[in-house]
Amino acid sequence: MGRMLTIDPVTRIEGHARVALDLDDAGGITRADLIVNELRGFERILVGMEAEKMPQITARICGVCPSAHHLAAVKALENALGVDPPPAAKLMRELLYMGHFIHSHTLHLFVLAGPDLVLGLDGDPAKRNIVGVVEAVPEVALKALRLRSLGQKLNELIGGRGVHPVTAIIGGMSFDLDEQKLAAATALVDEALELALELATVAKDLINAQATAHPALLTDLQQPTWYMGTVKGGKVNFYDGRLRVIDDTGMVRAEFDAPEYGTYLAERTVESSYLKPVFMNVDGQEHVYRVNTLARMNVAEGMETPKAQSWFEAFRKGLGWPCHLTVPHNYARIIELIYACEKAKEIVSDPAVLGSARIPVTMKAGHGVGHVEAPRGSLFHEYEIDDNGIVQAANLIVATQQNYSSINTSILQAAQVFVAGRGEDAILNAVEFAIRSYDPCLSCATHAVGRMPLIVEMRRNGETVHLMRRDA
Amino acid sequence: MTAEKIRINTEWLSVCGGCHVAIVDMHEKILDVLGAATIQHSPVLTDIKGYPKADVGIVTGAIRNEHDRHAALEMREACDLVIALGTCAVYGGLPGAGMVHTREEILQTVYVDSPTTRTDTLPSGDVSSLEKLVTPLDEVIDVDLYLPGCPPHAAFIFDGLLSLLEKRPARASSETVCGRCRRSMKKTDEAAIKRSHEGVPDAELCLLSQGYICMGSVTLDRCLSPCPAHGIACTGCAGPTMQILTEPNRDIRTELGERMAALTKIEKGEVVKTIEAGAKTYYAYAMATKMVGGKPTFLIHDWIERPGDN
Numbered sequence: 001m002g003r004m005l006t007i008d009p010v011t012r013i014e015g016h017a018r019v020a021l022d023l024d025d026a027g028g029i030t031r032a033d034l035i036v037n038e039l040r041g042f043e044r045i046l047v048g049m050e051a052e053k054m055p056q057i058t059a060r061i062c063g064v065c066p067s068a069h070h071l072a073a074v075k076a077l078e079n080a081l082g083v084d085p086p087p088a089a090k091l092m093r094e095l096l097y098m099g100h101f102i103h104s105h106t107l108h109l110f111v112l113a114g115p116d117l118v119l120g121l122d123g124d125p126a127k128r129n130i131v132g133v134v135e136a137v138p139e140v141a142l143k144a145l146r147l148r149s150l151g152q153k154l155n156e157l158i159g160g161r162g163v164h165p166v167t168a169i170i171g172g173m174s175f176d177l178d179e180q181k182l183a184a185a186t187a188l189v190d191e192a193l194e195l196a197l198e199l200a201t202v203a204k205d206l207i208n209a210q211a212t213a214h215p216a217l218l219t220d221l222q223q224p225t226w227y228m229g230t231v232k233g234g235k236v237n238f239y240d241g242r243l244r245v246i247d248d249t250g251m252v253r254a255e256f257d258a259p260e261y262g263t264y265l266a267e268r269t270v271e272s273s274y275l276k277p278v279f280m281n282v283d284g285q286e287h288v289y290r291v292n293t294l295a296r297m298n299v300a301e302g303m304e305t306p307k308a309q310s311w312f313e314a315f316r317k318g319l320g321w322p323c324h325l326t327v328p329h330n331y332a333r334i335i336e337l338i339y340a341c342e343k344a345k346e347i348v349s350d351p352a353v354l355g356s357a358r359i360p361v362t363m364k365a366g367h368g369v370g371h372v373e374a375p376r377g378s379l380f381h382e383y384e385i386d387d388n389g390i391v392q393a394a395n396l397i398v399a400t401q402q403n404y405s406s407i408n409t410s411i412l413q414a415a416q417v418f419v420a421g422r423g424e425d426a427i428l429n430a431v432e433f434a435i436r437s438y439d440p441c442l443s444c445a446t447h448a449v450g451r452m453p454l455i456v457e458m459r460r461n462g463e464t465v466h467l468m469r470r471d472a
Numbered sequence: 473m474t475a476e477k478i479r480i481n482t483e484w485l486s487v488c489g490g491c492h493v494a495i496v497d498m499h500e501k502i503l504d505v506l507g508a509a510t511i512q513h514s515p516v517l518t519d520i521k522g523y524p525k526a527d528v529g530i531v532t533g534a535i536r537n538e539h540d541r542h543a544a545l546e547m548r549e550a551c552d553l554v555i556a557l558g559t560c561a562v563y564g565g566l567p568g569a570g571m572v573h574t575r576e577e578i579l580q581t582v583y584v585d586s587p588t589t590r591t592d593t594l595p596s597g598d599v600s601s602l603e604k605l606v607t608p609l610d611e612v613i614d615v616d617l618y619l620p621g622c623p624p625h626a627a628f629i630f631d632g633l634l635s636l637l638e639k640r641p642a643r644a645s646s647e648t649v650c651g652r653c654r655r656s657m658k659k660t661d662e663a664a665i666k667r668s669h670e671g672v673p674d675a676e677l678c679l680l681s682q683g684y685i686c687m688g689s690v691t692l693d694r695c696l697s698p699c700p701a702h703g704i705a706c707t708g709c710a711g712p713t714m715q716i717l718t719e720p721n722r723d724i725r726t727e728l729g730e731r732m733a734a735l736t737k738i739e740k741g742e743v744v745k746t747i748e749a750g751a752k753t754y755y756a757y758a759m760a761t762k763m764v765g766g767k768p769t770f771l772i773h774d775w776i777e778r779p780g781d782n
Contacts, residue, residue: 039578040567040570041570041573041578041579041581043582044567044581045569045570046584047581048776049752050749050750052668052669053753056709057566057756060566062488062489062490063488063490063492063493063623064489064490066490145502149500152761155501160698160699161695161698162493162497163490164622164623164709167702167703169669169704170669171669176703263585263589266590267587267590269583269593270592270595271595274595276586276589352544359737360671363667363669363670389667389669390750393585395588397588
């Protein structure tokens, strides 16, 4: 029997992801499991390390969302020590993080999902990659690459480095922003905002065209689940706020601060996977829930910035609420991309960002939890430290774990809808499309632009009856 | 520029993915590279099957499982020159720090001791068992150019590729992180070692002179020194200098101890003891390579089993 596994702090997909599809006697697909075999054991590796190094060390968990780990770690340590960093530090961190979101969301929309959007789900597999996108729509592709660069440069300007930033430390930031750097940041942000607004319309048209070509995307690929995301004043927030949980009817079922996460989030080991899926524990029952862009749109009452808000309103009007479709993850990603640019603009326009960004701290024994909304969903870091500031225990919950159950359901639905009576390529494309909708770190990790290296195994009564593979 | 485009394959093994993002972080220059080179097999940019013949192969990540071994061998077979890109490929990287624990310890921590995990079973079914160790690339295949860094700055990647196009040596030198650091080394009266969260470091003075254990002087520069430039002590993510790697009697802790003793009033032994007690932190990135982990003086199991001892 196979099961799934994904990328998370302790596990990573390497090489081939494997999907097992269970068949009934009539040949219908009854169950899907994404299986990956990798465990790095970060929760153990971190024990015994100097706590103040966690923001730098844990960024290395993921080269695709290092800034999320960097900030979740520093917030957890500050929670443990009872430290509140100065306002300038919070603004600088959020600015860094907006740069990261601009990079990450643009990368996903145009490089990872781009081939599906531009060339179609039934496009020639040999061309369904970023090179094919550049050939098909060179102007859009170059603008998208530029927008990604602008976000990453902003992340580097404030974070010291692009991949694996270093400047967030307990008590604030390791340097104060000066006028010169602020001017550089402003130039990046201004250009990014303009490009994002232009590309947003392009991306939305591509998504609409995709939905028109495949009406089943808007009828069959849906899952009523619970949702969780971070809100501040009711609006979507990536850096700070409370976790809000809604059920499949939209009713708020829980709202809590990150340190209470253990009351609500329940991990379970499954037999044939290194990945631990997470369930939402409310009223004595465990519920399947989703995090990510769509979840944030569902739990929030709106967006903090004006242009993102008007896109949000159109999203709600067009798709209803709560939206249980899987495909609009990309639509929501566009809204968040606009928000990230507008929010960055607000920060660079705020003179408070030039303030002193660091306060001294004293190490002591403690226990703390920190969280952020990573591009792919809520991310939690928890540390226990001793009097010498040495990590005694670490616990990490990442986005992809929380979407585990839903990813499997989406694979099953996609396989059932798109595959009946069609060839191997159709099965592989559908499975890959369903997985990629969640932008699991998996899609970055196994990589996959165009086509992800994939093995799909069809089983009847536990016996493999057919094996399909697609190499990278 | 040669008339024919050079052919490049890239591959990732056990990695976080950051080295491939670093390649994309050449920004505008990636278009220059694409103009002069053809990217063939690559997990990020193309979907070319198998491993076509190539002039250059870029391999990121360490060897962790059978697939990694296979892919490394295929890359070696297909590529005239192989670049080991990133600290994981060169030294095993941070996941290599798992070598100080048994697999059983790791599984116990992740699946049983985790406070948010409500089951107490281990995955037992259709999962492959973990390899015992993380293995650097050159223990499995020959490597022509080592480019450590976590990740290496895109400038080094660009220069490395350009040097191959122009058939000249890469500019990547044996300079340490100090080479580009603009802080000034001065003898001070500093008498105590400071952890990086203690105090606020002066912006001009060498961090060692201020009592911070900055690893810049024992670490190869593949980053353009962003950490000391932003008030952060170097954590050694690009791995140790060639001298430390190749000379058995030299080590990170003794080198740093001598240097700090010369720059401050802190005794060498004090520095050595602090680094040993924090060995998981200070050796985090390169302990999986035999050149570090295999040194007879590298006794991490003794050090970390008696943390804070004496």
